[in-house]
Amino acid sequence: MKNIYLIISCCAVLISQSCATDFDLTADWQEITVVYGLLNPADTAHYIKINKAFLSEDQSAVDIAQIADSLYHEAPISVVLEEYEVDTDQDDGKLLNANFIQEIPLTKINAADVGVEKEEGDFATSPYFLYTTNYQLKPDFDTNSGVDSYFNYELKIITHRGNEVKAETPIIGDFSVQHPNPELSLSWLADTYSMRWKAVPHATIYDIDVYINFDEEKVNDNGTITTERINLKWNLVSNLKEKDHIESNNRVVYTFSTDAFYSYMAQRLSDNLDKVEKRYFDDLTFVIHAASEPLQIFNEVTQAQFSVSATQSISTYTNVTGGLGLIATRHSKTVPEIEFNIQTIDRLACDEVTKHLKFETSSGNPCN
Numbered sequence: 001m002k003n004i005y006l007i008i009s010c011c012a013v014l015i016s017q018s019c020a021t022d023f024d025l026t027a028d029w030q031e032i033t034v035v036y037g038l039l040n041p042a043d044t045a046h047y048i049k050i051n052k053a054f055l056s057e058d059q060s061a062v063d064i065a066q067i068a069d070s071l072y073h074e075a076p077i078s079v080v081l082e083e084y085e086v087d088t089d090q091d092d093g094k095l096l097n098a099n100f101i102q103e104i105p106l107t108k109i110n111a112a113d114v115g116v117e118k119e120e121g122d123f124a125t126s127p128y129f130l131y132t133t134n135y136q137l138k139p140d141f142d143t144n145s146g147v148d149s150y151f152n153y154e155l156k157i158i159t160h161r162g163n164e165v166k167a168e169t170p171i172i173g174d175f176s177v178q179h180p181n182p183e184l185s186l187s188w189l190a191d192t193y194s195m196r197w198k199a200v201p202h203a204t205i206y207d208i209d210v211y212i213n214f215d216e217e218k219v220n221d222n223g224t225i226t227t228e229r230i231n232l233k234w235n236l237v238s239n240l241k242e243k244d245h246i247e248s249n250n251r252v253v254y255t256f257s258t259d260a261f262y263s264y265m266a267q268r269l270s271d272n273l274d275k276v277e278k279r280y281f282d283d284l285t286f287v288i289h290a291a292s293e294p295l296q297i298f299n300e301v302t303q304a305q306f307s308v309s310a311t312q313s314i315s316t317y318t319n320v321t322g323g324l325g326l327i328a329t330r331h332s333k334t335v336p337e338i339e340f341n342i343q344t345i346d347r348l349a350c351d352e353v354t355k356h357l358k359f360e361t362s363s364g365n366p367c368n
Contacts, residue, residue: 033073033157033165033323038295038330041139041171045114048106048131050079050157053324072129078158079106079131083138086152086170090143098152106131139173139331141201150201155327167320167327172290175200177335178251180286185341188258195254195286199246202329203290205299208236208254211285212265214359217277225277234264239299262353269357279359281345286335294319295328 032053039046051071081104087097111128138151154168178196180186195208212232217225237254245252269279301317318324340348342362349359350367361367 033159033163033320033325035155035157035165035167035320035323035325035327037155037327038291039137039153039169039171039327040330040332041137041173042331045132045134046137047111048079048155048327050077050129050131074160076160077108078156079108080104080156081106081133081135082154082156084152084154086150088148090146090148096147101151104133104135106133137171139171141173148201157323163322165320165323167323167325169292169294169327169329170202172200172202172292172329172331174331175203175290175333177286177288177333180284180335180338182335182337185339186284186344187341188261188344189347191257191259192255193258195256195288196251197288197333199242199250199252200290200331202292203331204242204293205291205296206240206242206252206254207238207289207291208240209287209289210234210236210261211287213282213285215280215282217279218275219277230279232268234261236260239296241296259353262348262351265348265357266353273356273358276358279357281340281348281359283336283340284338286338288333288335289330290333291330292328294326295330298326298328 034051034053035048037046037048050073052073083101083104085099085101086095088095108129109132111130114132137153140149140151142149150170152168152170154166157165159165176198178198179194210233212230212234214230216228216230218228219225236256240254242252245254247253297317297319319326319328345359345362346367348354348357349361355367
C-alpha cells in the first residue's frame, strides 16, 4: 500500500462536508501542490509557503518527510500575484468588472536568511523555502452608486511540469475603533464592557488580544529592589463571528464581563508573591485582528476534526484551485495606551479577587 503524506502548512488534517478540489490518492502518481498564505496590507513583506504532497510505495512517509527535496517543487517554478481592480454589485455581490493591473513576481528565499525559523517536527527544517514580495498591497475599498470597488489578488503558480495552481483573495484594509478610545480613561467598574469598531469589508471573523502593561518592584536575594516592566498578553476572544455581533449602523460590538479581567490577573500573577514588593499599573493595548471568510472556514473545519469518529469520512477543505491549502487576508488594528480611571485602578488594587497581587492604589494609600 502506498505511504501517503499530505503536507498541510498548518500541520492539521482538515475535515469538511464538501471539497473544492478532489484528488485521487490511489492513482499511480499525481503532482499535488499545497499552498498557505495570509496577506496583510500592513506587512512590509509577504510570504507564501508552497510545498508538494508526495506518494511512495517503498519508503516510510516519516522518512520522506525528513528529505527537503521531497517537500518542494523542482525548478523552474513560476510564482506571481496578479493584481486586479474589481467592481461588484453592492446588493448581491455579482462581479461587474475586473481590470488586470499588473503582475507581481515572488522570489524564492531560504526563510532562515530573513530570520524566520521553522519549528522542529516531522518535516525537514533546513532548508525552509518561502516565496516573498515587498510589494505594497492595496486595501482600498470604495462604494459608489451601488457598486463596490476594491483590489483583488490572484496567486498563480506554474510548476516545472506545467501544472497551474490558483487562489485569490481581496484585501482587508484599516478600520476605525470607537471603544476603547485613547482620549478617554477606561472604566471597568460595571459588570460588562462593550468594545465597538466599524465593520470592515471582506472580514468575517475577529480575534482580540489585550496587552496589559505595568511595573513590578522585585526584591532580590541580597535585599535590593529592582523595577521590571511587565507585559502580559490576554487573549480576550478568538473566532468572533461578525454576523453575530453586527449592529444596524454597521458597527461590530463585543460585550464581555469585566470580572474576566480581574480573574485573569489573579490567575497569572498569584505565584511567587514573596518576591514582589509593589506593582504599578500603567495601561492596556488592544489589538483587533480581522480575517476573511476562508480563514474562518479553515478554523471551523480544523476544530470539527476533533468531533469526527473513525467511521466518518475525512476530506480536505481548500480554496486553492489545482492544489490544496489556504490563501486568505487579515489585518490588525492596534489601540494603544488605554489608561484606567482612578476608580478602576483602585478596584484592581483592592478587589477581593486581586488585592493580594500588591498593585498600588491611585493615591498610594492602603485600601480601606
